[in-house]
Amino acid sequence: MTVKTETSKCLNYINGRWVASDSDELITVTNPANTDDVVGRIQKSTRDDLDQAVSAAKAAKKEWKTLAGADRGKFLYKTADIIESRLDEIAECMTREMGKTFPEAKGETARGVAILRYYAGEGMRKEGDVIPSTDKDALMFTKRAPLGVVGVITPWNFPVAIPMWKTAPALIYGNTVVLKPASEAAVTCAKLFECFAEAGLPAGVVNMVSGPGSVIGQGIAEHADVNGITFTGSNQVGKKIGQTALARGAKYQLEMGGKNPVIVASDADIDLAVDATISGGLRSTGQKCTATSRVIVQSDVYDEFKEKLVAKVKEITIGDGLKNGIWMGPSASESQLNTVLSYIEKGKQEGTLLCGGNRLSGEEYDKGYFVEPTVFEDITSNATIAQEEIFGPVLALMKVESLEEAIELANDVEFGLSASIFTSNIQKMLSFISDMDAGLVRINAESAGVELQAPFGGMKQSSSHSREQGEAAKEFFTSIKTVFVK
Known part of the structure; x- marks a missing residue:
């Protein structure tokens, strides 16, 4: 199976279909080790493209969240198997696209497989607690509710691991996803979404839109129908994303710089x-x-x-x-x-x-x-x-x-x-x-x-003080609902 291209064009993945941007403009991605090597041409998408993706994710969220966690997990297990079968191909693309060595790229792709399998198992783990009530005739407990549509904004330095450690927990906890990859890593990301498509995830559950961060990334932060945003990247961009999300009451998670x-x-x-x-x-x-x-x-x-x-x-x-x-x-x-x-x-x-x-x-x-x-x-x-x-x-x-x-x-x-x-x-x-x-x-x-099984995040200016990966991911991608039954 090869990347969905039209004369080397990588398409967006929206509502279960590979589609070109309304802009008819492309961004050329070259190999940083040899700029004569064109890795691919990605869509320079518009806000209209983003709107279509968000609309698809919004339409799919009800059916997806009502699936049993174990059934959502089956889709992740199948995606993991497909990525594993294409591991060398995806790793080679990663090396050509952003430069890390082939052994490192293979290791990262294998980690993406492990992340999917870890979170697939989350579909069978507990989602709440029983809490004693002061009323002897009542039952009180908590359960988890998904946020809804989650916007995922990922950087170029880990083109498989970071998209997976954000998307996998978002999906298993019942959310639908619109992902904007860094332009320098979008061809590799398209290969991952081919694996989601082959695994048969319902249309609209996962969507990918490539393009400039100022248009697509900021558009995700501003979009009224995006309920949560998870971002990894620079402090400057992250703070802008966070401020925009805060202004409209959306939940956000930022993983930023380090020294x-x-x-x-x-x-x-x-x-x-x-x-x-x-x-x-x-x-x-x-x-x-x-x-x-x-x-x-x-x-x-x-x-x-x-x-x-x-x-x-x-x-x-x-x-x-x-x-x-x-x-x-x-x-x-x-x-x-x-x-x-x-x-x-x-x-x-x-x-x-x-x-x-x-x-x-x-x-x-x-x-x-x-x-x-x-x-x-x-x-x-x-x-x-x-x-x-x-x-x-x-x-x-x-x-x-x-x-x-x-x-x-x-x-x-x-x-x-x-x-x-x-x-x-x-x-x-x-x-x-x-x-x-x-x-x-x-x-x-x-x-x-x-x-991958441990919480990850920073203090001070390195993060928004939330944590990714492991069981800690549940805290961002869901809200606690307290239930009182008389």
């Missing part, structure tokens, strides 16, 4: 800390909201850590993620590359460059958006590259004397998404767990690990 620290204590396993810092900070070209960007090291082990880190960073192989032996691919787009390069220039002014710092050139790189993995030291906490999210393969080393100073430095940003510490001391672990202002804290592990 995630790793603390390396004096008693840490240095080799483990180096490997985890590189993996957490530089895999996926640093394009993860949980990626390590600040590395706070106690002075006793700073020189040893720095020497080993820089040596291993210099060994990283960079290139087209479909090629064997490549560890790091390109930035996902020209604009993202330019953003990263601009932060590297600021870093050169604010600290000392230890390695990297350049756009790669030469025959293998000239048609792609490749940048060297970059490490700085002598960075103060008020430096731009220590405060602002770069979303690229850039690490800032910071030296401290004590754990207390390290935690204070780690908290000295507006974000609070994830953080990790490397130590063998139980008291240091406990202090870190207690004092670190982050929604995800990890001990002796990289900052970028997220498990």
